[in-house]
Amino acid sequence: MGVKERLEKGLIKVPGGTILIAKISDLMAWARKSSLWSLTFGLSCCAIEMMATAASRYDLDRFGMFFRATPRQADVMIVAGWVSVKMAPFIKRLYEQMPEPKYVIAMGGCASAGGPYRDSITIVKGVDQFVPVDVYVYGCPPRPENLILGILKLQERIREEHLAEKNGLPKPVREPIIIPETGATG
Amino acid sequence: MEILSQGMVINVGPQHPSTHGVLRLILALDGEQILACEPVIGYLHRGLEKMMERRPYRHNIPFTDRLDYLAALSNNLGICQCIERLGAVEVPERAKYIRVLLMELQRIASHLVFLGTFGTDLGATTMFLYAFREREMVLDLLEECTGARLTYNWVRVGGVPDDLPEGFGQKVLDFIKLFRQRIDEYNQLLTRNRIFRSRTRGIGVLPKETALAYGCSGPVIRGSGVPYDIRKVALYEVYDRVEFEVPVFEQGDVWARYLVRMEEMRQSCRIIEQVIRDMPDGPVLTKLPKIFKPPAGIAYSRVESPRGELSFMMVSDGSPNPVRVHIRAPSFVNLSVLPRLLEGAKVADLVAILGSLDIVLGEIDR
């Protein structure tokens, strides 16, 4: 049951108007998932597909997501492109500069596992070597629909997150979501 | 009154909204003026040229898609032409026409990305949405033909892998008719916009001799008055049989480079119409032996990619793998002239000048 349905159950009509009774964690989860701001972090070819996803046809703004240049205002970092040894310290620093709660989407084969450059000496085999990843979106480059599916699944997960999880209480281990190249995970 | 000022060194870091990729600029400033600039590149270096030495010739074609990822077909054509010259492979006529058709569609797509990002850099975000709306149409056409949206891998040694789909020519002509009107829309948005003109005219002037001495190519050098276009100079594929003009402007500033690209899109429409009209029938791929061993020697090829002169050089010693593949990327050379362009410029013009060079870091770093 979605958070909207849960909220609708809490609507009570009283003389003079309507009252909504809801849990704060539901409201916060709904607000957080509907307004994920992502860091403009396109490295290479996948960045062009990310731009295309944000542009006219596959609009990302309807999911509440638009790009902020500074990590201090970003919730999610979409690593789009291959990560080289020279660039890795910068990615790590940008990740650490993002305030909690933060998420990482590894877009494309290169950010997930090194991609076609597995025998290159300057490429890090996947951004998960030094940054925890929440969603892997495969493809070279992934279609905009795949990236949108990854974002929607991340939004589903955020919707179910509890405030307590993000307040220093023991966090459950999060399994990453994997979006294969040819369609939904079901 | 004398103002006491102190110079400072600031870093336009690898992550920046308008550096068109991971480029780092170290600027020495005196107030608003840039005294010196040092670009730091290499954040996307993969050692592709070394990786290509471990694979047979034709296995390297998919790597070239990822070099200049906004014009992937140009890179494919460059490497295939180089292998064809090494091995003296003939290309059928229909394949040449198909290659030119795809190259010009690719040129339109790449210049649309330039328009979109250039407008966004200067603050005209609407241009981004308009440009990508048309680009999606071009990508639809290319996807119907090649199967991919960005990394096509659709040129082979000896031609193209497969023929065009049914009715493709008519769809392309319909798109061209619509696109010509859209170019007029872009002119209304940007070219006739007073703010855009004052932000780009007289900014970042590149003199003709400097452009030649640095080896700049593409719209950068054609905006400085040198009519250097490989399509007219080397007349590869069927460019000797189509009529088109090469736009050249004399001013050498950001405005001139922008106008060159706008006009090139119109000329690409002309070329596409002629190619579809004149395309002959016939095979599209020359068959090659399974293990392809070109004779020993050195060969190079030049292609006019939307960014400039893209050149591949290969050294062969008769074995199935190349001894050396060298990629001369146009953005690499165009970026080396940036410190000259920025001397004395204001910080506020940095973004416009960098955007007008239209660089792609994938091919700079290889």
Place this chain on the structure above:
Amino acid sequence: MKEAIENLLQHFGEAVTAWSQVSPDEVRFTICPDKWQEVAQYLRDDPQWQMDYPADLTVWDTGQEFGVYLRLWSSVYNHNVLVLTTLSRERPVIASLAQLYPGVNWHEREMYDMYGVIFDGHPNLKRILLPDDWEGFPFRKDYVAEPSGDPLRGPQPVN
């Protein structure tokens, strides 16, 4: 073109070890490495050549020695020249053309970065593409590296 080639061969004599005219507008010269700068200057300044556009400069490793390749174009005559030479592995030093043609500045830096070829007279010969603290020259045929175990540091050379 024929006359220009004859003049150049007369001027440089034995420094040109081989030459061939591959097509009506392309000539290839193989020269000794010590005349590298003189040949490039001659090609740029001579009124019959006027090669004012440096298109490309690169190095390759045959296993025994390094080959150097320079490609020039003339905007006046529209002809191309390839200048080739070889360097020994023990002492890969050659004159820099960065003062003559500013466009080869970054190409020479990249070749130093990848092969360790020293360009004598280059104003700023340091690494350009690899990280500044990288050891070794990866494009050489005898470069062997193994993973260092730290994902943020690349493989380290073994020899």
